[in-house]
Amino acid sequence: MSMSRTSRTKERLVVIGGDAAGMSAASQARRLKGPAELEIVAFERGHFTSYSACGIPYWVGGDVAERDQLIARTPEEHRARGIGLRIRTEVTEIDAEGARVRSRDLASGAESWTSYDKLVIATGARPVRPELPGVDAPGVHGVQTLDDGQALLDTLAATRGRRAVVVGAGYIGVEMAEALINRGYEVTVVNRSKEPMATLDPDMGRLVHKAMEGLGITMVNDAEVTGLPTGDDGRVRAVATEDAEYPADVVVLGIGVRPETTLAQAAGLPLGEHHGLLTDLAMRVRGHENIWAGGDCVEVLDLVSGSERHIPLGTHANKHGQVIGANVGGGYATFPGVVGTAVSKVCDLEIARTGLREKDARRAGLQFEAVTVESTSRAGYYPGADPMTVKMLAERRTGRLLGVQIVGGEGAGKRVDIAAVALTAGMTVEQMTALDLGYAPPFSPVWDPILVAARKAVAAVRANGV
Amino acid sequence: MSMSRTSRTKERLVVIGGDAAGMSAASQARRLKGPAELEIVAFERGHFTSYSACGIPYWVGGDVAERDQLIARTPEEHRARGIGLRIRTEVTEIDAEGARVRSRDLASGAESWTSYDKLVIATGARPVRPELPGVDAPGVHGVQTLDDGQALLDTLAATRGRRAVVVGAGYIGVEMAEALINRGYEVTVVNRSKEPMATLDPDMGRLVHKAMEGLGITMVNDAEVTGLPTGDDGRVRAVATEDAEYPADVVVLGIGVRPETTLAQAAGLPLGEHHGLLTDLAMRVRGHENIWAGGDCVEVLDLVSGSERHIPLGTHANKHGQVIGANVGGGYATFPGVVGTAVSKVCDLEIARTGLREKDARRAGLQFEAVTVESTSRAGYYPGADPMTVKMLAERRTGRLLGVQIVGGEGAGKRVDIAAVALTAGMTVEQMTALDLGYAPPFSPVWDPILVAARKAVAAVRANGV
Known part of the structure; x- marks a missing residue:
């Protein structure tokens, strides 16, 4: 079977990849344009769509009972919303000049070409699998x-x-x-x-x-x-x-993972130093008017360092999908970049970071002061006041916030969001000392640990103010 | 006993009030200037200094076992740090022209005058006690x-x-x-x-x-x-x-409480419409070169509405004290204002707000869109994903964030800090949709509830974009 453009009177959007970025883009485009205006064809080589890969450790660990709880939207649900989804179908080639993709039905092995007016590449990432003896062994x-x-x-x-x-x-x-x-x-x-x-x-x-x-x-x-x-x-x-x-x-x-950009590279699309696709702020592949890309297969602009990074994370993929869907659906949206926020936990220990580490700052050509403070996640006298350590980097002379790292007990991790917003706004650590953060004994010491770190960073910047 | 300026060769700082604002100011001033340069005399009419009034409900409720856990620094500790603290001593008059205060030793009833070079007023707030039959009855x-x-x-x-x-x-x-x-x-x-x-x-x-x-x-x-x-x-x-x-x-x-400004009013110092002292950004009482005020007895600038408010809260009082201490100690600091952040809980229900409510916005002359979303504090499939409701106000036409209110389960309340920083930075709800907030299933849905609310607010502003 082959679908060519000449046989169509309406626009066709082709999406490669059925997880967060691809299906968010498809869904958002569908919201903006109905089936009479826009045909949407989406290819997914696996069995599942729109699932939370981030949730797999919690499923394996038993916190999440059933695999299907991780699936936000099934193939059937996408189809019911007017998206022509083909699972177990792998795209094997992008012909950017001919505006078409070749796909293979993994069950039958049958191949066909599908032409597109607009293409979304959301091929995700592939795990780094070292070439070690035994790496493919059972277990x-x-x-x-x-x-x-x-x-x-x-x-x-x-x-x-x-x-x-x-x-x-x-x-x-x-x-x-x-x-x-x-x-x-x-x-x-x-x-x-x-x-x-x-x-x-x-x-x-x-x-x-x-x-x-x-x-x-x-x-x-x-x-x-x-x-x-x-x-x-x-x-x-x-x-x-x-x-x-x-x-x-x-x-x-x-x-870890790498961007899955084999198809994109073969098609001559622009890749960055981390092997991810390079896009403009509207998530359009650079130099290609009718191709967009998002999710784990692209590089994103780090707003703090000013350079591109590869950050495979579901929350970015979903945002990319929304932005792409708005743009291919005739609206307008941009993805301005990231500040590199991440949060995780191991049992009761919460771990978070945003912005630049020391080596990131050096690589970006920035000079900085780094301070570390120990505090608690709640008022010291309140039950469950767990220790938390905050490290903060501020630019030398300007005092601009460059990054925050947090390790601590319950309530510590999401505090990184305070710094993420401050980084986005370009705040100095001095400005941060005046932030009006929520205070009550069950939630924070009277000086939130982020404020304590900011005050210490101010002192460090002042002390070395030359 | 009387202490007059003529008998002294060094500067004297007098502080009225021994809780957060007063003692933070005294401590910070002492850090900057030693006893050879600056004498510090502080008056407190009660028995205690530097305690967490915010912690009293948790002491009464049994979460905090001992009263003394609420005391951050005792009178003895302050004295050991070179602060001349007199407890159970009430200031009964401020003579601003004569630069002196009259105090009464509550045990002996003896009165005396103390002159000052610099004065800090940190008289706090007094509870509203309605004139009702029986209000003074036991129980x-x-x-x-x-x-x-x-x-x-x-x-x-x-x-x-x-x-x-x-x-x-x-x-x-x-x-x-x-x-x-x-x-x-x-x-x-x-x-x-x-x-x-x-x-x-x-x-x-x-x-x-x-x-x-x-x-x-x-x-x-x-x-x-x-x-x-x-x-x-x-x-x-x-x-x-x-x-x-x-x-x-x-x-x-x-x-509730009102600013305790009886002394200040009698001394002819400037009070605002909420009966709190009015200061400049350095926390200096307006029109008075050598008097500072902070904590629950002052009004603060609301950065969102542009008008003064009275917000009795330990975290502001501590910041005021730091700013005053820096300025009276020969340094420089300002308190730029608040956005009105507050967080509380009742059992497992967390309650938070920042910025303007609908009626605040109307009072400030602002037109706005208000949206409400229901989400969860963690990924929906993760154990302990509690419902949380977020209400967001955005200015009509500009889309500037005006306020956020949150009611929800564990992890809901402190998310208000995201909005507090965004308000401080003057962000629009559209800018907020791109915020790089910490995501992992134990901490947040892939779209943080704050982002969900921001997206809905963007849609509302657009829909009524005239």
Whole structure:
């Protein structure tokens, strides 16, 4: 079957990728233009649409009972809303000059071309899968897709051993460590960085390290994995580093992801230094009038450093989809960029960051002061006042806020939003000291920890005011 | 005894009031200038200094075990830091022309004059105590000071009956309702407004009303208290309104406070329409070169409406004290104003607001769109995803954020800080839709409820864009 433009009287929008960015774009476009004006064809190579990959660790850990709870909208629901969705259909080529895409039905193997007036690329990211001996052995799992999550759960159900090794200690790594602790496993985390959570500065990562050890997790930092030795049955039996072997009944890879831009690259579309698609502020692929891209396959402008970053995160993907949908639907919207906010937790420890770490600031050519304060998430006398540590970076001389990192107990993590808004507004730390933040003893000390950090940052900027 | 300026070679700072604003000012001034340069004399008519009045409901409710946990710094600690503190000593007159204050030792009754080079007025607020029959009867309590809290606890310990009536349903009223519920009382709240929490719009107050009823609290709204009938023993036995009598073994008055500016008024210092002292941005009393004022006795500039308000809140008082201390100590700092942020809770229900309510906006001459959204504090599939309602006001045409109100479960309240920073920065609701807020399933839906509200507000502003 082939659909060509000549046979059509109305516009056709083609969407590649059925998760957050792609289906948000399709849905928003559909809201703005009905089926009489706009045909929408969306391709998804997997079985599922519009699901929360971020929720997989909580499903594996048992906090979320059913896979389907992670699905915001099923293929049937999308179709009922007038989106021509084809699941298990993989796009294999983008012909940008001919304004068409080639797709393959994964069940039948049949291929066809579909022409488009407007194209949305939302191909997401693919997990980094190191070329290690044993990486494909049974018992080794990624956690990128719902199918991955189900496969891991099946392995856990079938495995009698209770030793789990997580490779990588970024967001996915620490969340999977929590999930496996919750499942009753003995958990070892093997991590190539000096400290876990390399999205924090090492001094803050060290707090996470100590807290994870306090939860009974064995932390192996600064360690390069050299292989995944298998047993006589072919299953993984350990994670090997240069120095040691860590016995494993199951191995979870949480090493991170890269933009899935194979198709885009083959089509000659512009990629950035992180291999993500480059777009303008309306999420239109640079230099291509009728192609948009969003979600985990694009690079985003970091408003603090002024350079592009790759930040695979559902909240950005949803925003991109909205912006793209508005623009392809005849409206107008832009995505101005990010400040790099992220929040996570491992059991009761909350971890958050926004803006630049020390090394990001240096890379951006910025000179700065860095301060760290210890406070509590509630008034010190109030029950559940957990310790929280706030690190704050401010630009030298100007005192402009550059970044905040938080590690602490309940209520600590979402405080990062205060700094995220302040960064967006370009506030100085001096301006921040006057912020009118919510205060009551169950919610905050009388000086919110963010204000305490801002005051210390002001003093540091003043002390080195030359 | 009398201290006159002629006998001194160094500057003298006199502080009236030993709680947050006064003692923060004294402490900050002391940090900047040692005893050889600056003498500091502080007068406090009570027994305590630097305590958290905001914590009293939690002490009464049993969340905080000991009174002394609410005391951040004792008189002895202040004295050890070089502050000449006189407790149980009431200032009875300010002679602004003569640059001196008259004080009375409450134990001996002895009076004396103390001259000053610089004066800080931090006389706080006094509770509104309506002139009602029975208001001074045993069993009727305010909760303004630590002494009030102790007196209430003594009454609760001595009273066999379990019926408590709280008069007033503002922050103190709802917090005291929670405290008494926690103590096992049958609680009735009698409130003159249409709904509790009149610091919210009535539609949001209604959510608080329903939630409090769900906690077993009897809510009597729109009711004017006419008297506090007493029994044969002289103790309060009920709260009477025009329509009914509510039997009471104990009555707590939570009707609010007014600036305590009797001394300032007698001295001819400038007061505003809320009877609070008027200062410049450095917290200097307007027209008086050597007098500063801060805390609950001053009016503050509302940055959203552009007019003065009286907001008695420990977090402002502490900031005022810091600013005053910097300025009287030879440094420089300002308090630019507030946006009116407040957060509270009643059991598991969190209540927050910032910026303008509908009636505030009208009073300020602003036209606006108001939208309300229902969402959850975490991803919908994550355990503990509690409902939360967000109301947002945006200025007509410009789309500038004017205010946010939140009622919801755990994690809802402190989200108001996002709006507080956005208000301070003068953001539009359209700008807010792109905010890079922390997202992970345990912390937020993929669209934070604040972003959902902002998107709806954008649509409302656009729809009425004329």
